[in-house]
Amino acid sequence: MTDMLACETPDPVLIPLGSSARNSWSVSSSHANLVRSSVPPRAASVQAQDKIVTIDLARTAIIVVDMQNDFCHPRGWLGHIGVDVTPLRLPIPSLRRILPALRAVDVPVVWLNWGNRPDLLNLSPALLHVYKPTGEGVGLGDPLPGSGARVLERESWSAAIVDELSPEPSDILVSKYRMSGFQDTELDSILRNLGITTLLFAGVNADQCVLCTLQDANFRGYDCLLVSDCTATTSPDYCMEATLYNVQQCFGFVTQSSAVLAAVEGNKPYELGGTR
Incomplete structure (x- = not known):
């Protein structure tokens, strides 16, 4: 023997x-x-619009959409073409409160920013037409008068996150090129590799890029919660009202940052190979 x-x-x-x-x-x-290695669930209950929703923080991430200079800075692209960007800055204080709390309980923060290829080779004429309907003016990839910054170009000032919301090294940055952040990007692969099943949504515009990304997330089987005070739009009020209605009715749940903060309070991250 x-x-x-x-x-x-x-x-x-x-x-x-x-x-x-x-x-x-x-x-x-x-x-x-x-x-x-298995990660034990970490349940947290969030008060949503019409019911209490219990989520698993170990499988949750927050997607922050388009909180970048060309949309949210007065000297960005929207400001240049005469759009009042004041509403798009309203989510900043709520995001400054909620993001550190989520990071503290190991919930990934994903910044989903519009970021064109410099050569625009993956953008169709139909997409370019949306932002340059007469063929004249400043559209995607064109330089802004004065600064020369190219509209929504990846890795430029235009596509960078506004200073008030500087990302942390642990955050994840994904560039998109359509209203939906899932179209032709690596977002879905990243989330599945992280074992994510629940997504919190924030950012701008609520009725455009945020909603399109949230809808696509729902179609792919993710559980979706829109954090309403971390989301905004420059569209008329009825567009925001319709977005909140449709999310609650068809695509997930609507909540507020105060409810998320209350839910994560007292939760601590689980480390693989360790204990809670």
Whole structure:
């Protein structure tokens, strides 16, 4: 028996493989262990518009849409073409409160910003027409008079997050090129790799990019909560009212940042290999 034990092959040293601790397995030259480490659920109850909604913070992320200079800064693109961006800045104080609280309980913060390729090769004439209907003026990718910043160009001042909402190193940045952040982007792959099933939504414009992204999230099977005071639009009031109605009626739930803050209070992140 002693000789048999001495001849047994020792357990291989397995090396973790995966970009996310939430979705990784381990491998060696002779073995592959495909068993993922489980993350215990962390339930938190949020007061929504018509009921209490219990979410799993371990599988929740917040998507912050288009809180960037060209939309929210007075000297950005919308300001240049005469749009009053004051309403688009209203979510900033609520986001400054809610985002640190979510980071503290290990809820990923995903910044979803419009960011064109410099050559615009993935943008169709039909899309360019939306923002330049006469063929004249300043549209996607064109330089703004004065600053020369190109409208919504990726990695430019135009596409950068407004100074008041500077992202943390742990945050995730995704560029989009359509109203929906799921169209032709890596957003879905990132969320699934993180094991995310529930999405909180914030940003601008509520009735356009936020709603389109939320709808696509719902179509893909994510549970969706719109945080109403972290969301805004320059459209008429009835557009916001219709957005809140449609989200609550068809695509998920409507809540407020105060309810989310109350829900996360007292929750602590779970570390793989550790304890809560």
